[in-house]
Amino acid sequence: MDSLDQIVMAHGSGGVMMRELIAEYFVTSYGASELQSGDDSAILRVPDSIDNLAFTTDSFVITPLFFPGGDIGRLSVCGTVNDLATSGAIALWLSMSFILEEGLPLADLEKICRSIALTAMEAQVMIVTGDTKVVPRGNGDGIYINSSGIGVLDNREALSGRNCRYGDKILLSGTIGDHGIAVISAREGLGFSTGITSDVAPLNKLVAAVLEAAPHTRCFRDPTRGGLASTINELAEQSRTSMVIDEAEVPVKDAVRGAAEMLGFDVFQIANEGKMVAVVPADEADAAIAAMRSHPYGKDAAIIGEVCSRPAPGMPAAWVRTALGATRVLDVLVGEQLPRIC
Amino acid sequence: MDSLDQIVMAHGSGGVMMRELIAEYFVTSYGASELQSGDDSAILRVPDSIDNLAFTTDSFVITPLFFPGGDIGRLSVCGTVNDLATSGAIALWLSMSFILEEGLPLADLEKICRSIALTAMEAQVMIVTGDTKVVPRGNGDGIYINSSGIGVLDNREALSGRNCRYGDKILLSGTIGDHGIAVISAREGLGFSTGITSDVAPLNKLVAAVLEAAPHTRCFRDPTRGGLASTINELAEQSRTSMVIDEAEVPVKDAVRGAAEMLGFDVFQIANEGKMVAVVPADEADAAIAAMRSHPYGKDAAIIGEVCSRPAPGMPAAWVRTALGATRVLDVLVGEQLPRIC
Numbered sequence: 001m002d003s004l005d006q007i008v009m010a011h012g013s014g015g016v017m018m019r020e021l022i023a024e025y026f027v028t029s030y031g032a033s034e035l036q037s038g039d040d041s042a043i044l045r046v047p048d049s050i051d052n053l054a055f056t057t058d059s060f061v062i063t064p065l066f067f068p069g070g071d072i073g074r075l076s077v078c079g080t081v082n083d084l085a086t087s088g089a090i091a092l093w094l095s096m097s098f099i100l101e102e103g104l105p106l107a108d109l110e111k112i113c114r115s116i117a118l119t120a121m122e123a124q125v126m127i128v129t130g131d132t133k134v135v136p137r138g139n140g141d142g143i144y145i146n147s148s149g150i151g152v153l154d155n156r157e158a159l160s161g162r163n164c165r166y167g168d169k170i171l172l173s174g175t176i177g178d179h180g181i182a183v184i185s186a187r188e189g190l191g192f193s194t195g196i197t198s199d200v201a202p203l204n205k206l207v208a209a210v211l212e213a214a215p216h217t218r219c220f221r222d223p224t225r226g227g228l229a230s231t232i233n234e235l236a237e238q239s240r241t242s243m244v245i246d247e248a249e250v251p252v253k254d255a256v257r258g259a260a261e262m263l264g265f266d267v268f269q270i271a272n273e274g275k276m277v278a279v280v281p282a283d284e285a286d287a288a289i290a291a292m293r294s295h296p297y298g299k300d301a302a303i304i305g306e307v308c309s310r311p312a313p314g315m316p317a318a319w320v321r322t323a324l325g326a327t328r329v330l331d332v333l334v335g336e337q338l339p340r341i342c
Numbered sequence: 343m344d345s346l347d348q349i350v351m352a353h354g355s356g357g358v359m360m361r362e363l364i365a366e367y368f369v370t371s372y373g374a375s376e377l378q379s380g381d382d383s384a385i386l387r388v389p390d391s392i393d394n395l396a397f398t399t400d401s402f403v404i405t406p407l408f409f410p411g412g413d414i415g416r417l418s419v420c421g422t423v424n425d426l427a428t429s430g431a432i433a434l435w436l437s438m439s440f441i442l443e444e445g446l447p448l449a450d451l452e453k454i455c456r457s458i459a460l461t462a463m464e465a466q467v468m469i470v471t472g473d474t475k476v477v478p479r480g481n482g483d484g485i486y487i488n489s490s491g492i493g494v495l496d497n498r499e500a501l502s503g504r505n506c507r508y509g510d511k512i513l514l515s516g517t518i519g520d521h522g523i524a525v526i527s528a529r530e531g532l533g534f535s536t537g538i539t540s541d542v543a544p545l546n547k548l549v550a551a552v553l554e555a556a557p558h559t560r561c562f563r564d565p566t567r568g569g570l571a572s573t574i575n576e577l578a579e580q581s582r583t584s585m586v587i588d589e590a591e592v593p594v595k596d597a598v599r600g601a602a603e604m605l606g607f608d609v610f611q612i613a614n615e616g617k618m619v620a621v622v623p624a625d626e627a628d629a630a631i632a633a634m635r636s637h638p639y640g641k642d643a644a645i646i647g648e649v650c651s652r653p654a655p656g657m658p659a660a661w662v663r664t665a666l667g668a669t670r671v672l673d674v675l676v677g678e679q680l681p682r683i684c
Contacts, residue, residue, distance in 0.1 A: 014568030014572050015676055016674055017678075038579075041429040041431060046392060051388055052385055053388055054384065056383040097399045128397060130399065135403050135682065136681065139483040146488035150397060158383075162380075225355060334352075334357055336355040
């Protein structure tokens with residue numbers, strides 16, 4: 001491959017080649033006017049009457065870069081948009097910072113930039129600032145992306161896992177495990193990949209719809225790394241409650257369930273990138289689930305459990321009621337299951 | 343080395359070990375209350391009467407992680423604080439996102455976290471959100487850090503390189519080349535390292551002092567990758583002016599000049615991490631330089647050049663008047679000189 005077809009160290013030098021790369025790839029693909037200004041910071045006008053911002057950051061190191069249903073570019077927009085959405089904020093502005101490995105094909109970078117642009121358009125967020133570094137072959141893996149994001153809270157208290165209360169219902173916006181199984185099957189070339197695609201998607205519009213239908217929603221959390229198990233444990237811990245999930249109510253595709261069993265994975269611990277957990281007061285649960293189901297990314301939404309009282313000292317806080325009527329602990333992942341899933 | 347002394351893949355799993363790492367290292371070292379909340383976004387109160395924010399991002403891939411005068415932790419705070427300062431914004435909030443390589447000694451991570459904490463305290467910024475990823479041995483190089491930052495513009499137009507005007511003076515806050523030479527000598531174990539340390543420092547207080555003394559300052563820019571040459575070329579291009587630097591006025595330490603000559607480097611192209619270029623109206627230049635010199639990080643500040651009229655079509659925009667009275671083009675770095683300098 002000719003050196004003009006791929007990333008070379010000089011693309012990270014701060015000199016001519018870096019400026020050309022920024023102009024030809026990043027600004028061309030998704031450059032908001034702030035990105036084109038040439039200054040070191042983007043200047044952003046805070047909408048009137050806004051008192052509170054949400055701020056989040058995420059680095060993405062997924063392998064492979066392209067997988068069924070998505071790629072690292074779409075993932076890096078969705079991950080940050082979804083983290084902002086969990087607080088109830090309206091995502092407005094993102095940064096995109098790249099760590100490129102020497103030898104990355106420029107054709108891959110172009111595809112990733114286009115994917116970033118399309119996903120940002122779908123989510124209606126602007127990419128306003130960025131950075132580019134290059135590391136030598138063997139010190140990276142194609143491309144790592146950090147995206148940080150700012151959202152605004154429009155006359156609303158920030159949502160927090162601390163707010164969950166006894167009697168609240170736990171909602172899930174759709175099937176779990178799709179992302180993790182799609183990525184591992186693409187990575188390993190496994191045969192069961194047929195039909196399983198990542199769920200990676202921006203959920204800010206779905207969250208906004210739920211908030212409108214169920215204004216007293218306590219919190220949202222996207223069950224990414226560590227899966228639903230980590231999310232439920234974290235929410236229970238934050239709110240000092242216990243939570244019980246009905247296994248039979250949790251949507252899982254048959255193909256995903258089969259693949260997880262074959263691999264020895266607990267489907268509750270597999271990463272998702274296009275699902276949202278919501279905790280809502282019982283009397284708003286029906287409205288919330290209807291709002292979720294009316295959104296394309298929430299058509300399989302279900303009420304999967306409820307918030308119970310504070311656990312006895314030393315007792316686990318997150319439980320699963322199995323299909324057979326037994327109850328078991330909803331374990332947090334202890335070791336490491338699927339590295340570099342996001 | 344025992345696996346408990348170093349980063350393992352499970353530290354990036356989203357499970358128990360990641361939560362312990364965050365609690366024991368990041369929250370303990372520098373956790374603002376927002377970082378401890380356990381939610382996916384930090385909620386930040388916008389000070390009253392603020393209309394505009396500055397937002398910036400930077401990833402740091404420097405090698406070695408520890409070098410004379412600093413480390414990747416101090417660098418990751420200063421780089422982002424300084425980028426915010428260039429717009430005239432007051433830096434308030436930072437994110438810290440880590441890509442850790444399997445095998446990184448936890449003792450190194452602890453030193454880096456302490457350095458982040460001390461530098462954030464010096465710069466008076468809060469670290470409010472973060473992220474942790476782990477990549478396998480051979481897909482990283484110890485630790486890469488992204489820091490993004492938000493600052494506020496207090497009743498002030500954002501400064502921009504576009505604002506430079508004919509007749510303005512160009513100021514530099516001190517000696518150039520220190521960072522690049524310190525890092526390359528530490529990396530290669532070269533003999534000329536004696537006494538040369540990186541200048542890495544947060545310059546937000548210096549910038550604030552200059553703005554108070556010279557309220558019509560046009561812009562600031564920190565001459566990092568690509569060095570002073572890139573900065574001057576960028577400012578000239580943004581403002582459609584030409585700029586002339588007096589070589590004899592640019593402060594360079596003898597040891598740095600000697601090392602640069604030995605290595606065949608142009609000192610104007612070497613990266614700095616604790617220096618600021620300011621462009622100010624001629625009638626405020628003396629006040630601005632006095633303000634710089636009154637600050638510990640600006641004691642060697644000098645007026646190094648001036649802004650001239652628009653260059654003739656096709657002519658270069660950035661020039662150096664040499665000590666011998668000749669004039670040469672101030673070339674932007676074309677290839678690659680010092681990879682992974684920041």
